[in-house]
Amino acid sequence: MAVTLSLDPAGRSCWDEPLGISVHGLAPEQPVTLRAALRDEKGALFRAHARYRADDHGGLDLARAPALGGSFAGIEPMGLLWALEPERPLWRLIKRDVQTPFVVELEVLDGHEPDGGRLLARAVHERHFMAPGVRRVPVREGRVRATLFLPPGKGRFPGIMDLFGSGGGLCEYRASLLAGHGFAVLALAYFRFEDLPEYLSDVHLEYFEEALTFMLQHPKVKGPNVGLLGFSKGGDLCLSMAAFLRNITATVLINACVANTIAPLYYKDLFIPDLGCDPTKQKTMESGLWDLVDIWNNPLEEPNHKSLIPLEKAQGPFLFIVGMDDHNWKSEFYAHIACGRLQAHGKDRPQIIYYPETGHCIDPPYFPPSRASVHAVLGEAVFYGGEPRAQARAQVDAWQQIQTFFQKYLNGEKPVKCSKI
Numbered sequence: 227m228a229v230t231l232s233l234d235p236a237g238r239s240c241w242d243e244p245l246g247i248s249v250h251g252l253a254p255e256q257p258v259t260l261r262a263a264l265r266d267e268k269g270a271l272f273r274a275h276a277r278y279r280a281d282d283h284g285g286l287d288l289a290r291a292p293a294l295g296g297s298f299a300g301i302e303p304m305g306l307l308w309a310l311e312p313e314r315p316l317w318r319l320i321k322r323d324v325q326t327p328f329v330v331e332l333e334v335l336d337g338h339e340p341d342g343g344r345l346l347a348r349a350v351h352e353r354h355f356m357a358p359g360v361r362r363v364p365v366r367e368g369r370v371r372a373t374l375f376l377p378p379g380k381g382r383f384p385g386i387m388d389l390f391g392s393g394g395g396l397c398e399y400r401a402s403l404l405a406g407h408g409f410a411v412l413a414l415a416y417f418r419f420e421d422l423p424e425y426l427s428d429v430h431l432e433y434f435e436e437a438l439t440f441m442l443q444h445p446k447v448k449g450p451n452v453g454l455l456g457f458s459k460g461g462d463l464c465l466s467m468a469a470f471l472r473n474i475t476a477t478v479l480i481n482a483c484v485a486n487t488i489a490p491l492y493y494k495d496l497f498i499p500d501l502g503c504d505p506t507k508q509k510t511m512e513s514g515l516w517d518l519v520d521i522w523n524n525p526l527e528e529p530n531h532k533s534l535i536p537l538e539k540a541q542g543p544f545l546f547i548v549g550m551d552d553h554n555w556k557s558e559f560y561a562h563i564a565c566g567r568l569q570a571h572g573k574d575r576p577q578i579i580y581y582p583e584t585g586h587c588i589d590p591p592y593f594p595p596s597r598a599s600v601h602a603v604l605g606e607a608v609f610y611g612g613e614p615r616a617q618a619r620a621q622v623d624a625w626q627q628i629q630t631f632f633q634k635y636l637n638g639e640k641p642v643k644c645s646k647i
Contacts, residue, residue: 227251227284231334231347238327238352242403242591242625244304247288249334249347252280259296259335259343260288262306267322272310272594274298275340296340298615306332307353307592308618316607318587318599321399324355325362355399357406362398365412370437371422372414373398374444375405382448383410384636385441387434387467391458392426392488393602394418400455403590407629410447411455412437416463418602425603426459431493434467442473451475453632458554458586462487462535465564469540470496476635478545478628481557481586484564485525485533501525501533515598515609519553526563537567544568544576545631547624549584553611557586579627581620585612591622 234246252258261275276296280286289303297309307330310319321328330351335343356362359378365371373396377383386409390397394417401413414437417423441452453476456464461482468477470493485501492498502523509517523530546561561578568576581588587596587610595617601608 229334229346231332231349233332233349233351236351238354240357240403240406241321241328241353241355241399241593242406245307245351245353247303247306247332249280249286250284252284252286252346254280254282254284256280256284256336257338258286258346259338259340260306261333261335261340262310262330264310264328264330266319266328267326270317271313272319273313274306274309274311276302276305276309277338277340294338302615304592304618308594308621309614310594316599318596319594320397321355324398324402327352327354329353355402357403360402360405362402365440367440368436369433370414370440371396371420372412372437372440373401375401375411375413376446377405377408377410382446383408384632385409385444385447385449385452386411386632386636387437387441387452387454387464388413389416389454389456389460389463391460394426395602400590404455404629409632410441410444412441426489428490428492429463431466431470431491434463435471435493438467438471438473448636449473451636453477453636455628455632456480456482457588458482459488465535465537465540466491466493466498468542468544469536472541474541476543476545476632477541478547478631480547480588480624481549481552481554482546482560483522483525483555483557484535484537484560484567485530486535487522487533487555498535499533501530511609513598513609515607516604517553517609519555522555525560534563534567537564537573538571540568540573542568542574542576543631543635545627546576546578547588547627548578548580549586549588549612549617549620550580550582551584551611551613552586553609554586577631579624581616581624583613583616584620585617586610587612588617588624589621591625592618593621595621 274297276293298305337343396415401411454464457480461479
């Protein structure tokens with residue numbers, strides 16, 4: 227009997243969709259190695275492998291069989307994806323062009339030598355970032371530089387504005403995936419893109435207000451409110467938007483600061499200084515990576531409190547997603563401050579979800595956890611924290627939590643009290 231490698235769904239799937247992997251036609255208890263490989267748009271190679279043993283009937287199902295070693299161990303049905311490691315050191319897997327898929331090559335080799343066994347079966351699978359029917363609409367309205375992703379179907383959809391962090395540019399992969407779940411999502415750039423400023427020397431909230439107005443006036447966006455999704459620096463910008471702008475009804479913050487960071491913030495006659503830092507507190511690990519967690523000033527101390535975002539004006543509800551091993555800044559501490567400040571002003575406190583052994587970069591499911599990479603602006607290798615297996619599971623759960631939160635509160639339901647996972 228010929229050995230076959232089966233994938234479910236076959237041929238293609240969305241990146242955030244689980245992929246069933248099984249092998250048939252092996253000898254009973256035959257030792258095999260499974261390998262996965264893909265190349266990103268810049269040609270960088272990512273690979274993972276795991277050793278397995280077939281069952282008594284010559285079958286192997288990764289949803290039931292434990293890996294015996296390799297890039298991961300234990301029952302990990304999606305391990306061959308989340309455990310992909312770059313051949314180039316400190317290279318992060320990022321989807322730059324969501325209109326094309328990542329092509330994953332999967333192989334089954336005889337024995338437990340990942341590079342020496344006889345090839346028994348092979349399959350190629352496309353992992354897409356736009357579900358069938360999702361539309362990608364470039365936005366160049368006034369000063370706004372963005373991309374709007376619209377779900378398939380007629381009618382209007384709940385709107386979300388999606389902001390990334392201090393690396394700049396226009397990141398579309400999270401927005402494109404979310405649109406496949408019924409949301410109209412605007413991936414918004416705010417520096418280092420086209421004619422936007424190259425550096426964050428200062429930030430004017432009017433730019434984000436203009437993007438918000440675009441969303442509210444779009445015929446496919448269901449008003450009268452929208453949601454916000456922000457990561458890192460994009461998170462504190464979302465907090466500022468929720469505090470000063472109208473028509474925001476739900477905000478999700480992924481490892482965000484409760485203070486304005488990196489650059490001063492301006493809005494009309496308002497000025498909020500940035501939370502300063504002490505570069506002398508930056509640690510260099512034995513590996514040469516930078517650990518930035520201790521460099522930031524305490525926003526509760528004088529005069530740093532002036533950088534705190536005035537949450538007494540904020541529109542909720544909020545969901546804080548916190549990696550407890552964040553080495554970029556103290557996300558857990560900031561979430562506690564936000565919760566206390568909202569409560570002190572008689573507002574509903576945010577829902578906070580804590581993920582142990584999880585670092586700064588919490589991506590959608592099945593992205594290899596980014597524990598360290600060369601920062602796009604700093605130009606140095608930065609340590610973000612996290613244990614790969616725990617973070618991979620956190621990314622799956624956080625993705626579902628984000629969808630559930632927006633599905634609930636963009637439809638006008640009341641917020642919940644603080645919770646902990």
